[in-house]
Amino acid sequence: MAPHDKIVPITKKTIPNNVLHVLQNCDCVCFDVDSTMLTCEGIDEMARYAGKHEEVKALTKKAMGGNMSFRECLTERLEILQPTAQLIQEMIEMKPPGITPGFQELVDALRSRGTEIYLVSGGFDCLIVPEAAKCGIAPNHVIANTILFDKEGKYAGFDKNNFTSENGGKARALQYLKDSFKFNKMIMIGDGMTDAEARPPADIFIGFGGNVKRDAVKEVSDYYTSSFFSILEALQLK
Ligand SMILES: [Mg+2]
Structure with a gap:
């Protein structure tokens, strides 16, 4: 079921x-x-779309095991992803989340x-x-x-x-x-x-x-x- x-x-x-x-x-x-x-998780979708899923996944794992604050984690993930306005626009058009x-x-x-x-x-x-x-x-x-x-x-x-x-x-x-x-x-x-x-x-x-x-x-x-x-x-x- x-x-x-x-x-x-x-x-x-x-x-x-x-x-x-x-x-x-x-x-x-x-x-x-x-x-x-x-x-789904927006940041995972973004990482997948940007072709950087593995890097972000590794960082998430590190954050969960350590004392990383939410802000540090957010900062590091976005530094890896470097999302552009164009990427966001394409994501919205191509991959609407359920x-x-x-x-x-x-x-x-x-x-x-x-x-x-x-x-x-x-x-x-x-x-x-x-x-x-x-x-x-x-x-x-x-x-x-x-x-x-x-x-x-x-x-x-x-x-x-x-x-x-x-x-x-x-x-x-x-x-x-x-x-x-x-x-x-x-x-x-x-x-x-x-x-x-x-x-x-x-x-x-x-x-x-x-x-x-x-x-x-x-x-x-x-x-x-x-x-x-x-x-x-x-x-x-x-
Ligand atoms: Mg949630």
Whole structure:
């Protein structure tokens, strides 16, 4: 059975009370993007497209084993990739990443209840904004990193003021949203530990294993699921 199939029947017994309560009463849901909203990792796709997948993979391995900060890792990966404006444009046109099944349906259902949707990512807005647009999510609801280009379209670094360009960035991004828009109940949904770190300020963290399963993330989740359809069912439970 495919991982995105509707498999687990959701009842009030299979989802914790507090999760159900927050889900049905939240005014803001923040989704991670890479391996959550989208089926792949943007930087891996970029590396593959630039023909530098092996180099980036080796760096990722090194970063996971050492004490490299998120920013150092981001800096080094981009130094290897040297993405140009042209490469990004070609990527968007040639290799659109897949949107995870059920994401659109869940977003639509949340919105019809008046819930605000944000995408909070350590990836790149140039790749995320076009995919967000397909789901009706505006650029000002995307918090991610910005690659900078010079006049010729060559790589010129990244915007270091962005929340998610540093460790703990997702928590800071959610706190900013909470303070700015006075949200009462916020949910973070994602596949990684950096997503789990956004609670608090998120009231609950839903771990998502539909694309990549991580036991460490499952352990710290208020609720863990491999299908957006399960969250949709829970949202609609009477
Ligand atoms: Mg992710």
